[in-house]
Amino acid sequence: MSDRSRISSRLPGRTWPPSCSVISRKGSTSSGLSITRLPDPTAQAAQRVSDLIDEDIKKEAARRHSESRREVKVMLLGQAESGKSTLQKQFQLYHASQTLDLERPSWKIVVYANLIKAVRTILEELDYEFSLSVEEYPFPSEGPGPTDVAAQNEILELRRDLIPLISLEDSLASELSDGIAFVGYRRGTLFPHQRGMFRASNRPVTDLRESSKALVATNRAAQVLGTTVHVIEALWRHRSVECMLRLRKLRLDESGLFFLNHVRRIAQIDYIPNIDDVLHVRLQTVGVIEHSLKVNTVGGSYIWKIYDVGGTVNIQRPAWCSYFEDINALIFLAPISAFDQYLEDDPLTNRIHDSLQLLTSICTNKLLKNAQLVLLLNKTDILRKKLEAGVQVCQYITSYGNRPNNFSTAAEYFRSHFLAAHKKKDIFQRRLYAHFTSMLDVQATQLIITSVGDVIMRKHIAHTGLA
Structure with missing residues (x-):
C-alpha cells in the first residue's frame, strides 16, 4: 500500500486529499510522513465574527465612558411643594429657553x-x-x-x-x-x-x-x-x-x-x-422624573440629567436611592416660609422640622456620599409677606423665643439650624453650599443657578480629568 493510501485509510471518508475539517495540526504517520493540518474555515469565520463583536463592545464601552465624562447628574430633593419642579423649569429656562417656550x-x-x-x-x-x-x-x-x-x-x-x-x-x-x-x-x-x-x-x-x-x-x-x-x-x-x-x-x-x-x-x-x-403651575411630581438639558460651557458642551424626586418619595427607600450612587450633586430645597404649616398626612409635624429630618437622612445616607450638597432655603418672598402680615414665628417654632419677628432675623435663624443639622449629621464632612431663594424670581434664581452650576462643574471636571 502506498504512503498516500496508508494515510487516507486513517482519515474519515478514506478520501484524498483529506477534508479541511480534520486538518488542524502538524502530525506524522507511521511511515514518517509529516502533514500540516489546515484550520477550519467555519471556525475561522466564527472567530472573526466573535472578534468583531468584542471590538464593537469595546468601542461602545469607550463611547459610553466618553459620554459619561460629559454627563452631569443632579438630584432635586425636598418635601412636597418645596419648589423642586419650579427649579427644574428655571434650569430649563436658563439653559434651553427655546424648549420651554415651545411647551x-x-x-x-x-x-x-x-x-x-x-x-x-x-x-x-x-x-x-x-x-x-x-x-x-x-x-x-x-x-x-x-x-x-x-x-x-x-x-x-x-x-x-x-x-x-x-x-x-x-x-x-x-x-x-x-x-x-x-x-x-x-x-x-x-x-x-x-x-x-x-x-x-x-x-x-x-x-x-x-x-x-x-x-x-x-x-x-x-x-x-x-x-x-x-x-x-x-x-x-x-x-x-x-x-x-x-x-x-x-x-x-x-x-x-x-x-x-x-x-x-x-x-x-x-x-x-x-x-x-x-x-x-402646580403639577404634582410622582416618583422620579428625569429631565435632560444640554449645557454649553467654555470647556465644551455637557448633558445635565436632572432628577426631580417627588416629595412623597421616602429618601431612605433603597428601591430608588440605589440608582443614584453616581450623582454629581444633590440640591435640597427647604421652604422656610412653611414655619406655620404642618404635613397633610401628619398634622403634628411642622414642615420646618420635616425638612430638617429630610436633610439629616440625606447627610447620613451612604449611597449619596459622593454627591455635592447644595441647600436652597426657598420661598423667602412668602416668608417676608407672612412676617409683614404679623404672623408670629414663635407661635409655631417655640425655640424662636423672643427674637425679633422680622425677615432678616427669622431667615438667619432657620439658616443656622439647617447648617447645624448638616454639620452634626454629615458623616462625610462635605461642604454645604447654602443660598436663600425665591424660585419665582427669575433674575435672582438665574444668578444662583450660575453659581451652583460653576461649583458642580468645577468638581466634575476635576474628577473626570477633563480640565
Whole structure:
C-alpha cells in the first residue's frame, strides 16, 4: 500500500486529499510522513465574527465612558411643594429657553386645572364656615359666619353659577393623570400616583397637545371659563373671602393665588400661558422624573440629567436611592416660609422640622456620599409677606423665643439650624453650599443657578480629568 493510501485509510471518508475539517495540526504517520493540518474555515469565520463583536463592545464601552465624562447628574430633593419642579423649569429656562417656550401651549390645561381647584377650595372652605354653629364660630364679630345670612345667600348664588366650571375638574385631572383613578385628591392632592416609580421626560405635558381628549377638555374649560370669569372675580372679591384670607382661615397655594389674580387674562379666548404662568403651575411630581438639558460651557458642551424626586418619595427607600450612587450633586430645597404649616398626612409635624429630618437622612445616607450638597432655603418672598402680615414665628417654632419677628432675623435663624443639622449629621464632612431663594424670581434664581452650576462643574471636571 502506498504512503498516500496508508494515510487516507486513517482519515474519515478514506478520501484524498483529506477534508479541511480534520486538518488542524502538524502530525506524522507511521511511515514518517509529516502533514500540516489546515484550520477550519467555519471556525475561522466564527472567530472573526466573535472578534468583531468584542471590538464593537469595546468601542461602545469607550463611547459610553466618553459620554459619561460629559454627563452631569443632579438630584432635586425636598418635601412636597418645596419648589423642586419650579427649579427644574428655571434650569430649563436658563439653559434651553427655546424648549420651554415651545411647551407654553401645553401648560394651558394645567393652568385651568389649578385655577378651578382654587375656586373649588374657596367654596368648600366657605361651606365649612357657614356650617358652624354660633357657639363653634370663633370670630362672631367678623364674617363670614353662621349668622351672616346675606353672605350665605350671595355665595350660594355664586356657587350655582360656578357649577359648570367646577364639574370640569375631574375631566382635566383625568387627562393630566393619564386616566388613573384618584385617591383622596379632594384633600389637596390634585394628581394621583402613576404607574411605576421612574419616568423620563424632557417635556412633561407637551404630548397632551396630541391627545384629542385633552384638546376637547381644554377647549371646553376655556369656553366655560370665558362665560364664568365675572362670577369668579365676584367670588374672589367677596367680603367673606377677603375676611377668611385676612384671618388666615383660607390658605391657597401660590399657584391658586396667582391665577385668581390673573383670571381675566387667563379667560381670554386666545390665551397662551406665559413664562410666569408656567413657573407658577402646580403639577404634582410622582416618583422620579428625569429631565435632560444640554449645557454649553467654555470647556465644551455637557448633558445635565436632572432628577426631580417627588416629595412623597421616602429618601431612605433603597428601591430608588440605589440608582443614584453616581450623582454629581444633590440640591435640597427647604421652604422656610412653611414655619406655620404642618404635613397633610401628619398634622403634628411642622414642615420646618420635616425638612430638617429630610436633610439629616440625606447627610447620613451612604449611597449619596459622593454627591455635592447644595441647600436652597426657598420661598423667602412668602416668608417676608407672612412676617409683614404679623404672623408670629414663635407661635409655631417655640425655640424662636423672643427674637425679633422680622425677615432678616427669622431667615438667619432657620439658616443656622439647617447648617447645624448638616454639620452634626454629615458623616462625610462635605461642604454645604447654602443660598436663600425665591424660585419665582427669575433674575435672582438665574444668578444662583450660575453659581451652583460653576461649583458642580468645577468638581466634575476635576474628577473626570477633563480640565
